[in-house]
Amino acid sequence: MADPAWWHRAVLYQIYPRSFRDGDGDGVGDIRGICQRLDHLVELGVDALWLSPVFPSPMDDFGYDVADYCDIDPMFGTLADFDALLTDAHKRGLKVILDLVANHSSDRHPWFQESRAAQSSAKRDWYIWRDPAPGGGPPNNWLSEFGGGAWEFDAASGQYYLHTFLASQPDLNWRNPEVAAAMHEVVRFWLKRGVDGFRADAVRHLIKDEAFRDNPANPAYRDGDPPDTAVLPLYTADRPEAHDIIAGLRDVIDEFPDRLLIGELNLPFDKLVAYYGRDLDGLHLPFNFALLSAPWKARHLAGLIDRYETALPKGGWPNWVLGNHDKPRIASRVGDAQAKVAAMLLLTLRGMPTLYYGDEIGMRQIKIPPDRVRDPYELNVPGLGLGRDGCRTPMQWDASSKAGFTKGKPWLPLGEDHRQLNVENQRADRTSIFTLHKRLIALRRAHPALAVGDYRPMTATGDLLLFQRALDRERFVVALNLGAEPVEVDFAKGEVSGRLVLSTHGDRDGEVVTDALALRDNEGVVVELS
Known part of the structure; x- marks a missing residue:
């Protein structure tokens, strides 16, 4: 790449603030706690941290119900604490990304309080209000992502308001230019403060069908599926007008140099890549969540990577995610042994990788x-295993009784394994997954081919995943065994010759590779070609 931006080379690290480090002893993580652990991010080698919401909130959805977009919730600290975090992070060369909850606010937000005061309110049209259906009841069949209908009746005004998530999270009306202008000012407020960009939440829901048509029934729906999937979100998600909203946000981002706009999207590749914009004037990075739910099979993953690379627009930079605050932990999804292979995949693929706190151990x-x-999703829809608390538990720093997270009672239970599985124990262990993450990130940083080079798939069968990363004369082969049995790889004569620079097992450094490679069970390696 002629002139890569910082995020082309970057590794992003997601922090769930409630669970990273508690600085004041109340059992809930906070900004001062994050400041106390910035050196962990430096040691790990990441380039930027992304904070899930820290704005004032009733915490019905743990910060994704914002009551004030331009302040910090006292639970997490103050604006001065946030400014100190920015300063400390920037001194260490770390960028800071904030969440932008743009689809909805809290029902405690002054905008909504004014909106619901009366039908004649000046801010009535800042949210989505509708009269009841002709025979009474909700205006249409739209469903909430958190179970039940998406319309809440307001007896005082005789109308319903829309909420894609909880009833206490009313949807903003992005068709109203005043809403767009107000949110643009929110973005400017933080960018002027020094924030390096935003991850925009629930982007595919930003705008809904103007005619409020019923969503069609989902013919594939079965009992036991998440209740919101009973209908297809044809008129409530991925509407074409969303691209205009994103282009407007991007214009604001571009008023400031070197800032980044990421978007949360859960869409197939053909739809996902449209969010880069016609002329790459949309999201810099539409989040690619394909690995979060993909079967952990080599042939499936190889096809998935190829489809994504093919779908990307010219100049569109890829990205990959293995874990986040909404999905089960990768180590539990694929097992401890394959978690190391997954880390090698994430950190050697072309594009920006995002690490979720705790996955590095x-x-x-x-x-x-x-x-x-605590999760409202689980409380609203019990018994289906949809709860997200299990991937949001406190970071396991050391073997002390509170895992080095707090002096109080942790807001969620600690893992029973925290005395063995923690940062302190793994730091000095050359074979640990933490050490592997550090070495992989250092390798990316040292070699442009691994950071911004081409992705070149290689033919493989069975449990083996093979590809090259290349830039100019620098070339690497990544070989991943996704199986529990050893595998022998025979290359064409002269195709692969070099030295092995990293194994997930923590050994084999410097081993000469010529035309053949032996992989142990659950092993991944990186080979630098000569």
């Missing part, structure tokens, strides 16, 4: 006792 999904469940 292989934290596992935690089973939450019924009396400790």
Whole structure:
């Protein structure tokens, strides 16, 4: 790449603030706690941190219900604390990305309080209000992502308001230019403060059908599926007008140099890539979540990578995600041994990788006792295993009774394995998954081919995934064994000759490779070609 932006080379690290580090002892993570652990991110080698929401909120959805877009919730600290975090992060060469919850606010936000005051309110049209259906009841059949209908009746005004998520999260009306202007000012507020960009939440929901047509029934729906999937979101998600909204946000981002706009999207590749914009004037990075739910099979993953690379627009930069605050932990999805192989895949593919806090030490999904469940999704739709608390548990820093997270009672239970599985134990272990992450990130940083080079698939069968990364004369082969049995790889004569620079098992450095390669069970290696 002639002139790569910082995010082309970057590794992004997601922090769920409630669970990273508690600086004041109340059992909930906060900004001061994050400041205390910035050196962990430096040691790991990441380039930027992304904070899930830290704005004032009633915490019905743990910050994704924003009551004030331009302040910090006292639970997390103050604006001064946030400014200190920015300063400390920037001194260490770390960028800071904030969440932008643009689809909806809290019902406690002053905008909504004014909107619901009366039908004649000046801000009535800042949210989506509709009269009841002709025979009474909700205006249409739209469903909430968190179970039940998406319309809430307001008895005082005789109308319904729309909520794609909780009833306490009313949807903003992006068809109103005043809403767009107000949100643009929110973005400017933080960018002027020094924030390096945003991850925009729930982007595919930003605008809905202007005619409010019923969504069609989902013929594939079965009992036990998430209830919102009973209909196809034809008129409530991925509407064409969303691209105009994103282009407007991108214009604001572009007023400031070197800032980044990421978007949360859960879409197939053909639809996902449209969010780069016609002339790459949309999202810099539409989040690619394909690995979050993909079967952990080599042939499936190889096809998935090829389809994504093919679908990308010219100049569109790829990205990959293995874990986040909504999905089960990767170590529990694929097993501890394959979690190392997954880390090597994530950190050697072309594009920006995003690490979820705790995945660098292989934290596992935690089973939450019924009396400790906090997630509104699980509380609204119990019994289907949809709860997200299990991937949001406190970071396991050390073997102390509170895992180095807090002096108080942790807001969610600690993993029972925290005395063995923690940062302190893994830091000095050359074979640990933490050490592997550090070495992989250092390798990316040292070699442009691994950071911004081409992706070149290689023919493979069975449990083997093979590809090259190349830039100018620098070339690497990545070989991943996704199986539990050893595998021998025979290359064409002269195709592969070099030295092995990294194994997920933590050994074999410097081993000479010529035309053949032996992989142990659950092993991945990186070979630098000569």
